[in-house]
């Protein structure tokens with residue numbers, strides 16, 4: 001099946017034409033794309049647009065991943081990372097100094113981002129996270145911080161009695 005046929009079957013031919021003509025997509029177009037179940041059609045369309053704009057060039061960032069704790073009160077079936085309680089075998093929680101050291105030892109590298117993902121730890125104070133983020137910035141002020149999954153944010157809000165914001 002050609003890409004165009006797939007787009008037509010997915011009901012995206014008009015959006016494809018808009019992109020071909022260089023027109024800006026509307027909010028409604030975005031919602032239709034978001035709700036489209038045909039991921040192959042979406043992928044084909046997205047890649048065509050990417051190649052139209054950027055040719056063969058592809059961009060990457062240079063990041064490190066920081067998992068400050070694997071203690072997690074959730075128990076997602078697919079997860080092999082989490083340990084349920086602080087005392088469990090293999091459970092760990094880095095001290096702030098240990099966590100910051102992960103960046104410090106690589107600060108000379110052209111790293112542009114720190115990606116922080118953790119388990120849902122029941123006992124850490126909120127200041128652990130704020131001091132972690134400000135400490136990372138202090139080590140490398142220009143660094144981009146990509147931190148916390150949506151479930152972590154929701155958990156913080158519950159645990160520390162805050163809004164999601």
Ligand code: SF4
Nearest residue numbers: 072074076079082119
């Ligand atoms: S919330 Fe995250 S870390 Fe915790 S069990 Fe689920 S996937 Fe694993």
